[in-house]
Amino acid sequence: MKRIFTSVLFSLSIIGAAFAQDIQNNPGSNHGNKFEQLGTILNTPNEQRTASGAPGTKYWQQRADYNIKCELDEKNLKLTGSETVTYFNNSPDPLTYIWLQLDENEHNTLNNANYQSSSSMPRFSTTQNIDRSAGRNGDVDNGLGDMITKLTDATGKKLSYTINKTMMRIDLPTPLKPGAQFIFNLDWNYKITDRLAIGGRGGYEYFPEDGNYLFTMTQWYPRLCVYSDFQGWQNHQFTGRGEFALTFGNFHVQITVPADHVIGGTGECINYSAVLSPEKMARYNRAKTATAPVEIVTLAEAKKAEKAPSTAKKTWVFQANNVRDFAFGSSRKFIWDGMGQKVAGKTVMCMSYYGKEAYNLYNKYSSRLVAHTVKTYSDFTIPYPYPVAQSVEASNGMEYPMICFNYGRTEKDGTYSESTKNGMIGVVIHEVGHNFFPMIVNSDERQWTWMDEGLNSFVEYLTEELWDNKFPSKKGAAYTIVDYMKLPKNELEPTMTNSENIVRFGPNAYSKPATALNILRESIMGRKLFDYAFKEYARRWAFKHPTPADLFRTMEDASGEDLDWFWRGWFYGTDPVDISLDSVKYAKADLDGKMPAARRPNGAPKVAPATVNSFEDLSKSRNKNDKNIKFLTDRDTATQDFYWKYDRGLIGVDSAKFASIMKTQAANAQPNTPEAVTDADRAKYANKFFYELSFSNKGGLVMPIIVEFTFKDGTKQVDRIPAQVWRLNERSVSKFYIQDKEVTSIKLDPMRETADIDESNNHWGKIPEPSKFQLFKQRAGGAGPVRGQSVGVNPMQVSASK
Template sequence: MKRIFTALLFTAATSGAVWAQDIQNNPGSNHGNKFEQLGTILPTSNEQRTASGAPGVKYWQQRADYNIKAELDEKNLQLKGSETITYFNNSPDHLDYIWLQLDENEHSTLNNSNYQSSSGMPRTSTIQNIDRVEGRNGTADNGLGDMITKLTDATGKKLSYTINKTMMRIDLPTPLKPGAQFIFNIDWTYKITDRMTVGGRGGYEYFPEDGNYLFTMTQWYPRLCVYSDFQGWQNHQFTGRGEFALTFGNFRVQLTVPADHVIGATGECVNYSAVLSADKLARYNKAKTSTVPVEIVTLADAKKAEKAPSTAKKTWVFQANNVRDFAWGSSRKFVWDGMNQNVAGKNVMCMSYYGKEAYNLYSKYSTRLVAHTIKSYSKFSINYPYPVAQSVEASNGMEYPMICFNYGRTEKDGTYSEATKNGMIGVIIHEVGHNFFPMIINSDERQWTWMDEGLNSFVEYLTEELWDNKFPSKKGAAYTIVDYMKLNKNELEPVMTNSENIVRFGPNAYSKPATALNILRESIMGRKLFDHAFREYAKRWEFKHPTPADLFRTMEDASGEDLDWFWRGWFYGTDPVDISLDSVKVARGDLKDEYKAQGGGNRMAPRVAAPAVNSFEDISKVRNREDKTIKFQTDIDTATHDFYWKYDRGMASVDTAKFNSLVKAQTPSTFATEPMTAEDKAKYGSKWFYELTFTNKGGLVMPIIVEFTFKDGTKMIDRMPAQVWRLNEKTVTKFYIQDKEVTSIKLDPMRETADIDESNNYWGKLPEPTKFQLFKQKMANGAPVRGQSTGVSPMQAGK
């Protein structure tokens, strides 16, 4: 054994001269580059944005106030509007023109963004898809998009303007000086599109069964682009993917709709007494203080309205202050319920709007989820500042200040699959959560989608975990991003990529940054340090316009951690994590045992859906359950219990198919040992010595987490920080002295690092192989609307 020590010491001594050489920034080097600082990549700090990540003493941002009147013509499917906009120039610059967004031009054949992608002729298609392609490729005016009918200044004088695709430039009569404001009036109209066939976030959905419409009015008015200190005018066209960069301001909006419609909108309605009947107004006032949902417009009310549409009209008036946008939903089909949620001493009215098609899911869950979301997000970021938060079921998934549009419909008999239920829970939490990111912490979604979707998906994951410890979150836990990380580099881009240039948009903009932040929280910084720094970021940038550098710098500034290596690898690179346990050298006095490595197995789902719980419990679930201060919402509120809550806990049974099994071949591997001398035996005779060699096969440096299992069944975990790779980014060795014999060694036992190849993470005895079931799927005809339950669900098959 002494010879082993001598060899190790000699290696360390002779390598010291190499380590002492300064070969940083050398692409051919095997060390140092992945730990380079981001100083040459991040923008230079200044008086607007400091090196600490906080707004500077001369930080500024623009403001735009809107006074809008609009009328919904349900018969002709048209929207007409007029608005007065007051634009405040808080910048130090003189402005010769201002830019507006005309996002409805997305649907125009003449004024869309013209971002084309390659396409081929399909082997099979539907008439609807061919119609859609023909509409996009047509050169004639399809009559869609914003029609500007008048543009004047405050005195009524016409203004000159130019429309460039989805944007409009207004040329100012005289330059707008710093500190000055400009008031102008704009009238417009557009044809409302069928959102279910044309696509897009806004439009209408028609219900042929009852002959009624559900309108989601989004990106529906001309609105200011952002003029900022870091890029001037935001000039990315709206392609339908990258979302929005918007200016904060105050809104007063008057909406004229059919008299039997119910409207949910950004802000507070200031004339409920004029648009609601006495009984509905009484129920609304009751809901304002209730801790459980109260139906303001009942299911019976909604069904009655569906059968006898009104020809009269009513005008609803809404006020919203310090918001970046305004959206609304309108329909006579809506059931409407609400309840109160207290956040840091402030009452928030949580409400939901949904048709009979979603009643059995939304009446039970939607408003409770709205309340749970704003409460949980307030814990992890900033206290929710607005007076209302709303969810609208619209076979959709999109967010706006104080309101969002979601999905989740049942079978005609009122039952639903667990996938539909969980999908609805996830989308409501996600879209309500967007109130924080980016509606308040107001990043530029069109440039950096991940600052919106990724950060929000991360806090969505934390919030789902607090809803139900068995909830099967699909993003956030490290192992869920593995399939994406192992793709060919031709299919990957860095997270720091513009929205329109991403091939695999979902995993890149949502899942990967969410996973990265969760790894940072659970496995690198720890919850206490991370949570403090993340809250500091949210506090610094609420109601402001942060950039990635502001997040990166704040997280380091508030935690005392140098994380440049982490941002460099996870956000600027495409390398995956693949840490291999290449060899284990074992030594002791009279070691004779052999250590064998074995294969693993895999698992598929049964024919009748098994409980939708993750097959692997990630470290967040385990820690949350061990933390006795955490109370899960479904344990607190038993009204959230349904068939699937019991099914996931073995309290409800269904008929399931039999499993076939698959056992992989096992390949043994034997390791050499070396005897101890008599002199050392007295001292080290009972010790076990191990030298582990690790290779960074993936390229992304990460902590090395090693779990030892001893012969007596006990375990020990050693955590090496990512900096262990700083002197050699390809290979690391670690020497261990153990008091007991090790029977197996496993890397990343809780799957915390997103390692893409777990087959090289083992040494010794592996777990028994699991089983999987083979079956041939029967393909269903037709495609359901988003979030629609279909087929036979366990709820229907339940005993």
């Protein structure tokens, strides 16, 4: 679920993490710790969650049903919607309020989560990034985020509400009793953001070559937070990283878009006959029983739609039952294909949506991968329960029920590198696999990221291995995690760490737990015991809200193995306040400095070798020798592309042709270089004052940093930095400021409100002579290729067989 960020020349400091304690019975000894039971760490069993790891006789969870109408205004890049929500209180508690998530507020300068990160003064920067840094001060509303225009109960009476950053509390007129339900109506709108420029999971991507947009609409409607037996309301702020805890329910969604748009959304479209031509409808019906993808909207039709945008509108209607969320993709650029996949006697419609930029990869692989993933995950967990599963190419990687957004684009000539192909295969399997974790087995991703990403990465690994025995999986095999495990302890956190506080997010939340589970399966429990217990966990907690204790206990309960030592080792240390202002750096923008050297696009220095594993790990070897396993690429010859043969030495490349292409590419490559600042930029930035303040936490107790600036004209300004600034480095942080006036002195905690035990290190009264950093305007198109875009010369282009 990673996303694109514009290349930034500020270096953001890395910050340290809080984590679940490994409580030891005998910490001063060399025994009595590693193999002690987890009883002092895990939550106490009760009537909701039993000691066996199964839901108890009094287990309960809430439900929220949505009836939504929305319209996508492509011209003004705005989404407007209204929703009627029916909230069912299945808890034993009377509720006086309910909480909603407003995730779009992530992009608002005033209502975002205000979790700041350490920042430092850049050596040189673009004007765009300076403006972005200035915008983080949160003193000007940029107009983004959710705009609530109406909130009433079922009778039309106004309801009182409070917005706290990315969360919204609705105050109920009377307490909502156990077993009762509450209906409310909510109208809202927001400006759709440029996802590649501003970041985030949803928004639009603009294609200047054909003048069209591709919309990925995610976290787009105000939605209920989870109220659970183990923590009450899960209303932690959305910072952009930690994902979602969500409530199951039924969705009826009407989406109005330009008439030439194609939509893929959560659930089944129940009015295809109204929005599709008879020819496309016939293709869709034919795809249901097809064993290979059928194009429902063809490449030629998508190209034609790009050239003549429609001004009319159409409304697509979707129904999705027993899901925790709803997302959709919409564009006139979409080619749309699909095929059926049988799972437990039912047909799952496996479909893909992609632009011409991804055609040669997605047309061959995407829907086949969706089908393979749905089938394989079903074998390892529970039968896939939904009627559709969809993959959308959007230079992205993010998941929602029945639909996900992925990456993988070809060169303009239709060829692609093997790394692009393998990346595309991996991301489609991973994101489609998220249907099972956490869309069905619905863990709290914001609290325990690994229960989502780690479990899914583990089954992704199993699925990749069954796709092609030579597939170069990046996580799962034990050797792939060695370099991470070698890192100094101050660069590591336990896997049981909140998502916001992880320094090395990928290895911690994805690779390490996936590897741990694979080691447990292959080297400790054996496949038979492990697979049975893992399926039992999925069966017990499908459409429910499990915690880590429920997984740990179920795996032991269903296998007869005492694994507390394993969970402790693979998954689990009174300080005063003394914050010191250690140094202050001061700079002015160098508007006439020497331009940085031009950077040319990267090109491969030689023909890329086959990207196969360097050796057959335990899983690959066992799979190859298992006569019951038939790899998909062996069974379906349509998947055997150039690289499948290249990896097996069945095809070569023309080295002379490669050298010729490289020479031409080097001569024609356009350098990616900054541009000199304009007169307007000069006027804007010449009188700015740039400061970097470095702080150290000498006492050890993390607290907010309160900074008072005194300017040369005698005025003062106070900045209050949240305590979360220490979350990735509890000892030292820095903060970059852009001021309109020169600073003469700085003081920490001027009102003495943090109980700082040493005020002698809270002052800075003498500012050093300014250094300079170079400031340039970013060249148009200089952000580099989108995620998953194949770049450079690739072996397909110099195949000896051409």
